[in-house]
Amino acid sequence: MDSTRYRIEKTILEQNFSRRSAFVDRYNPETFSLRVGLKCSSGQAYQLRIRIPPDYPNSIPRAYVMTPADLRDRAGQSLAQRSPSHDMHLLSPDGNQIQLCHYKPANWHPNVTLYKVALKCLVWLEAYENHMLTGKPIDHFLHS
Amino acid sequence: MSTKNSKTAALGEELASQNAGHVTENTLQFDPRTGELVVVNKQDLKALDPDVTVVDQIATDGFALPH
Numbered sequence: 538m539d540s541t542r543y544r545i546e547k548t549i550l551e552q553n554f555s556r557r558s559a560f561v562d563r564y565n566p567e568t569f570s571l572r573v574g575l576k577c578s579s580g581q582a583y584q585l586r587i588r589i590p591p592d593y594p595n596s597i598p599r600a601y602v603m604t605p606a607d608l609r610d611r612a613g614q615s616l617a618q619r620s621p622s623h624d625m626h627l628l629s630p631d632g633n634q635i636q637l638c639h640y641k642p643a644n645w646h647p648n649v650t651l652y653k654v655a656l657k658c659l660v661w662l663e664a665y666e667n668h669m670l671t672g673k674p675i676d677h678f679l680h681s
Numbered sequence: 682m683s684t685k686n687s688k689t690a691a692l693g694e695e696l697a698s699q700n701a702g703h704v705t706e707n708t709l710q711f712d713p714r715t716g717e718l719v720v721v722n723k724q725d726l727k728a729l730d731p732d733v734t735v736v737d738q739i740a741t742d743g744f745a746l747p748h
Contacts, residue, residue: 578688667693
């Protein structure tokens with residue numbers, strides 16, 4: 538990510554996720570990521586790691602849930618073990634960190650910011666909490 | 682149902698309705714002051730709050746599926 542884009546991303550994040558987001562390893566292309574804390578309407582907090590690829594924003598970042606670790610579905614099965622999953626909108630995990638589906642490649646555009654990726658992840662998390670309430674798959678709540 | 686659960690359920694109902702293609706009387710907003718998504722009745726929107734982000738489009742433009 539070039540310095541101009543970095544400043545833009547940082548400004549938007551500070552406006553909307555003040556004290557809840559931080560870039561990590563900015564100068565290491567292998568590990569450069571955004572850590573963001575998201576809070577659902579239930580009060581449950583989640584810590585996400587959004588892995589920023591070297592050619593960002595031309596390619597899509599990957600979003601993983603760091604904590605709570607090893608999230609489960611309503612039946613008690615590990616979501617990491619269920620991944621990848623169409624009905625739960627999950628891509629391949631990184632260990633026990635599940636990877637959330639967010640932007641479709643067809644809808645990705647370099648103008649999409651990390652702030653919007655984080656918002657999309659927050660929508661996923663609200664859908665997950667509704668899965669835990671109702672037992673309905675996340676696909677019931679999210680458009681494909 | 683607790684208040685927290687009712688807020689979560691209201692969000693779920695709105696997401697499911699929008700996912701089904703229904704035009705609803707509500708809008709989803711992210712309020713950076715609370716850090717939460719909220720369901721707001723469009724009739725209750727007196728004026729667009731410059732601090733909030735309307736999430737409807739972000740929520741309905743599709744989520745990726747694994748290949």
